[in-house]
Amino acid sequence: MESRKIQFTGKSSYIVSLPKDWVESQGIKKNDSVIIIPHRNGTLMLMPKAGKKRIETREIDVDIIEDNETLLFRILISAYINGYSNIILKSKKEISPMVRNCAIKFAQSAIGPEIIDEDDATITIKDLLDPCEMPFDKTIKRMYTLTKAMHESAMSAIRNNDKETAKKTIEMDTDVDRLHWFVSRQFNILLKNMEFSEKMGLTQNEGVYYFLISRLIERIADHAVKIARASLFVMDEGISADMAGIMSSQSETALKIFGKSFDAWTKKDINLANKNIDSIEKLISGCETINKEILKKNYKSATYMSDIVESIRRTGEYSADMSEITINYHLVGNKI
Missing domain, CATH: 1.20.58.220 (Phosphate transport system protein phou homolog 2; domain 2)
Structure with missing residues (x-):
């Protein structure tokens, strides 16, 4: 956290500079627009672009889980609850029938997730519902x-x-x-x-x-x-x-x-x-x-x-x- 002084310019404008690291990390250039949204609690939310969707991905190594289907299902539910948009099940070997069946069960049990891609070593599950x-x-x-x-x-x-x-x-x-x-x-x-x-x-x-x-x-x-x-x-x-x-x-x-x-x-x-x-x-x-x-x-x-x-x-x-x-x-x- 850091504090910055408010400057006054012209007859009615208040100005505060933006942190350089943040500007660069967001790819903001000179003359770009930012979105400012006031909240009821008195805070302001600053957004670099409108409509930019955050996609969070969680990879799960199913080899570590071995043959514990109950544990894998609980991990999938946990990833879902924690807000991950993409869940990727990965194995250094071939995906087992147990893992495949558990992924299907999860997609059928939760609201939104669907299996969108699969090969011998990975299964990709994506949340298709806008919360x-x-x-x-x-x-x-x-x-x-x-x-x-x-x-x-x-x-x-x-x-x-x-x-x-x-x-x-x-x-x-x-x-x-x-x-x-x-x-x-x-x-x-x-x-x-x-x-x-x-x-x-x-x-x-x-x-x-x-x-x-x-x-x-x-x-x-x-x-x-x-x-x-x-x-x-x-x-x-x-x-x-x-x-x-x-x-x-x-x-x-x-x-x-x-x-x-x-x-x-x-x-x-x-x-x-x-x-x-x-x-x-x-x-x-x-x-x-x-x-x-x-x-x-x-x-x-x-x-x-x-x-x-x-x-x-x-x-x-x-x-x-x-x-x-x-x-x-x-x-x-x-x-x-």
């Missing part, structure tokens, strides 16, 4: 809709002793994951690329809150999966209609908190957010009552039933966390 085409709020709204449907589906499976519905609920989690990966990718690009921040109309600070909301919704979806998986074991042992009804009642309470927390976020309503935070105590009390009833009746599948109740409670608690984020986010720069 500006999917605003944060629309992606998060889709995540909310899917997650709510997952939770409702899992509880429906318990009430109706429907294993197929439970299995379909588990499969839906893939869609929520890929949307969360995309939000994470956008967030990391936002941190590194001020031009992207300007195009999205968001500051980096605002991006943090969108990422946190996305993360909480993804965790709520994970608990819908836990409910569905536990329900498969509960169905084998059997569950009374009364117990299924009591669980469903608490599930509805948790989903109400979830829905109102999402409404508070979208409507910037900190009063609604505050009420949601206070309402979580009723859910926790209800879940504790169910757990006591499970132990009293000595169900064979008591452990799995308790897991379901725990996930219902966690759904409500994560929803309350969303309301806390809403208050934190909308407090900055807004009058109360």
